[in-house]
Amino acid sequence: xxxxxxxxxxxxxxxxxxxxxxxxxxxxxxxxxxxxxxxxxxxxxxxxxxxxxxxxxxxxxxxxxxxxxxxxxxxxxxxxxxxxxxxxxxxxxxxxxxxxxxxxxxxxxxxxxxxxxxxxxxxxxxxxxxxxxxxxxxxxxxxxxxxxxxxxxxxxxxxxxxxxxxxxxxxxxxxxxxxxxxxxxxxxxxxxxxxxxxxxxxxxxxxxxxxxxxxxxxxxxxxxxxxxxxxxxxxxxxxxxxxxxxxxxxxxxxxxxxxxxxxxxxxxxxxxxxxxxxxxxxxxxxxxxxxxxxxxxx
Numbered sequence: 001x002x003x004x005x006x007x008x009x010x011x012x013x014x015x016x017x018x019x020x021x022x023x024x025x026x027x028x029x030x031x032x033x034x035x036x037x038x039x040x041x042x043x044x045x046x047x048x049x050x051x052x053x054x055x056x057x058x059x060x061x062x063x064x065x066x067x068x069x070x071x072x073x074x075x076x077x078x079x080x081x082x083x084x085x086x087x088x089x090x091x092x093x094x095x096x097x098x099x100x101x102x103x104x105x106x107x108x109x110x111x112x113x114x115x116x117x118x119x120x121x122x123x124x125x126x127x128x129x130x131x132x133x134x135x136x137x138x139x140x141x142x143x144x145x146x147x148x149x150x151x152x153x154x155x156x157x158x159x160x161x162x163x164x165x166x167x168x169x170x171x172x173x174x175x176x177x178x179x180x181x182x183x184x185x186x187x188x189x190x191x192x193x194x195x196x197x198x199x200x201x202x203x204x205x206x207x208x209x210x211x212x213x214x215x216x217x218x219x220x221x222x223x224x225x226x227x228x229x230x231x232x233x234x235x236x237x238x239x240x241x242x243x244x245x246x247x248x249x250x251x252x253x254x255x256x257x258x259x260x261x262x263x264x265x266x267x268x269x270x271x272x273x274x275x276x277x278x279x280x281x282x283x284x285x286x287x288x289x290x291x292x293x294x295x296x297x298x
Contacts, residue, residue, distance in 0.1 A: 188234030
C-alpha cells in the first residue's frame with residue numbers, strides 16, 4: 001500500500017473519530033481503512049490506536065505519530081500548491097548568463113523592466129565572456145555571440161552583434177579623421193587584448209591584421225577602451241552594444257563605416273523542455289520582443 005495514503009487515512013481516522021467516517025471521506029470500506037492502519041502499525045512495530053466496542057483512542061506513540069503525519073502532509077500540500085502556482089503564472093528564480101558588454105549595457109537595464117512586470121520572478125544575472133555550459137552550471141538561458149555549435153540547445157535569433165569604429169570629436173579635431181584603413185598607421189588605435197592575434201584590427205576587405213602599429217593602450221575590457229576613447233586618447237573598435245549610446249549622444253563619432261568587420265549572429269539559447277514554465281516562457285517572449293532579429297539599437 002501507499003505509505004502516504006495510509007498516513008492520510010490515519011489522520012482522517014483521528015480527526016473524524018471513527019473508521020467508518022474516514023472510509024466515507026475516502027470512498028473506501030471500513031475494512032480497507034483498517035488495513036491501512038494495520039500496515040502503519042506493522043511498519044512502526046507499535047500500536048497507534050486502542051479500540052473498544054464504543055470508542056477509539058490514540059496511544060502515546062499514535063498521538064506523536066499523528067502530529068508528525070500532519071506536518072508531513074502539510075509540507076507535501078504546500079509543495080504541490082507551489083508547483084501548481086509555478087505552472088500557472090511566472091514565478092521563481094531565473095539564472096541567466098550573458099557576455100559582459102551586452103549584459104551590462106542592454107540586458108541588465110532591460111531585466112529591470114521584466115522584473116517590474118513579473119513581480120514574483122527573481123533574477124541571477126552572471127556576466128562573463130567565456131562559453132558557459134548552461135546545463136552543467138545550472139543556468140536557465142544564455143546569450144551567445146558568434147556561430148553556434150550543435151549543442152542540442154534551443155537557439156532563438158536576436159539582432160546581429162555588430163562592431164563599430166569610433167573616436168571622440170576632440171580626437172578627430174586634433175588628429176583628423178582617417179578615410180581608409182591605411183591611414184590608421186598614423187593614429188592611436190586602442191586594442192582589445194582578447195582578440196586572437198591573427199584578427200587584430202582586421203577590417204572588412206583587408207587581409208592584413210597588422211595594418212595598425214602596436215597599441216600603446218591595450219585592455220581585456222571593452223569598457224576601459226571605451227573610456228579611453230571618450231577621453232580623446234585614440235580610436236576604438238568595439239561592439240555597437242557598448243558604444244551605441246555614446247554615438248547617439250555624439251560623444252563618439254563613427255568612422256571607417258565601409259571597413260567595419262561583418263556583424264556576428266547573436267542568439268538566446270536554453271535547454272529544450274517539453275513543459276516550459278511560465279517563468280521561462282515570459283522571459284523568452286520578453287527577450288525576443290526587446291532584442292529580436294528585427295530590432296536595432298538607437
